[in-house]
Amino acid sequence: MASVILETKGLTKLYGGLAANTDVDFELPRGRITALIGPNGAGKSTFVGMVTGRIPATRGQVIFEGRDISALPAHARIALGMAYTFQITSIFPGLDVAENVALAARRTTDAAHLDAKVRDTLARVGLNGRGNALAGDLSYGHQRLLEIAMGLAQDPRLFILDEPTQGLAESEVAGFIDLVRGLAGEATILLIEHNMDVVMQLADHIVVLDQGQVLASGAPEAIRADRAVQSAYLGTADA
Numbered sequence: 505m506a507s508v509i510l511e512t513k514g515l516t517k518l519y520g521g522l523a524a525n526t527d528v529d530f531e532l533p534r535g536r537i538t539a540l541i542g543p544n545g546a547g548k549s550t551f552v553g554m555v556t557g558r559i560p561a562t563r564g565q566v567i568f569e570g571r572d573i574s575a576l577p578a579h580a581r582i583a584l585g586m587a588y589t590f591q592i593t594s595i596f597p598g599l600d601v602a603e604n605v606a607l608a609a610r611r612t613t614d615a616a617h618l619d620a621k622v623r624d625t626l627a628r629v630g631l632n633g634r635g636n637a638l639a640g641d642l643s644y645g646h647q648r649l650l651e652i653a654m655g656l657a658q659d660p661r662l663f664i665l666d667e668p669t670q671g672l673a674e675s676e677v678a679g680f681i682d683l684v685r686g687l688a689g690e691a692t693i694l695l696i697e698h699n700m701d702v703v704m705q706l707a708d709h710i711v712v713l714d715q716g717q718v719l720a721s722g723a724p725e726a727i728r729a730d731r732a733v734q735s736a737y738l739g740t741a742d743a
């Protein structure tokens with residue numbers, strides 16, 4: 505199997521005169537945890553939107569598992585094994601927790617195995633026993649875990665987490681770090697994250713975006729030591 509699961513070539517998004525991403529060449533190593541970092545407005549969400557097919561690229565290519573998927577709509581990319589959670593929770597608040605996971609699991613699991621799949625998935629994220637609760641009644645932190653469960657239920661090969669710790673209490677962040685570590689190896693993870701403690705604890709590889717372009721990429725120690733990264737990002741109050 506190729507060691508790169510996802511690649512972009514010249515990926516560009518122009519909003520009128522504003523370049524949100526310019527010629528982004530990116531490679532995501534398979535089976536690892538890669539963090540995509542950068543200051544506010546650097547273009548991280550736009551990049552992930554183009555990778556997942558939610559935002560049409562102005563130009564450039566997205567290659568997943570060796571296949572050019574640039575022209576595929578978002579649902580077709582999900583069917584190929586991409587799952588993602590957003591900055592804003594996307595659960596169905598009026599359904600119960602188990603129903604939320606079952607909706608996501610239906611893509612990959614037949615009816616006979618659905619209940620077991622839902623139970624297993626909820627247990628993995630620590631929501632066992634909460635299946636009958638209304639999703640909208642869960643605490644914010646638990647809603648984020650439910651979102652992760654919905655992604656996992658799709659058995660993704662690539663799991664993209666956009667700001668997963670935003671709004672979590674510190675104690676919940678520690679649990680999240682354990683959870684993501686447990687997923688590594690099973691799925692390739694692309695983590696968009698502002699919390700540098702989380703990035704440094706989890707990432708095998710870091711890509712830094714700045715003003716819509718790749719500023720640096722490499723191992724966490726190299727990124728931490730990179731002067732351009734320090735001035736663009738790590739030295740700011742954001743980090």
Ligand SMILES: Nc1ncnc2c1ncn2[C@@H]1O[C@H](COP(=O)(O)OP(=O)(O)OP(=O)(O)O)[C@@H](O)[C@H]1O
Nearest residue numbers: 519522523524542543544545546547548549550551
């Ligand atoms: N729909 C849009 N229309 C116009 N400009 C946009 C749109 N979406 C994003 N932008 C602009 O593109 C640039 C990149 O935004 P993006 O949200 O991708 O950055 P980000 O790195 O994800 O930021 P943050 O860390 O704050 O989430 C910003 O200047 C933003 O204002």
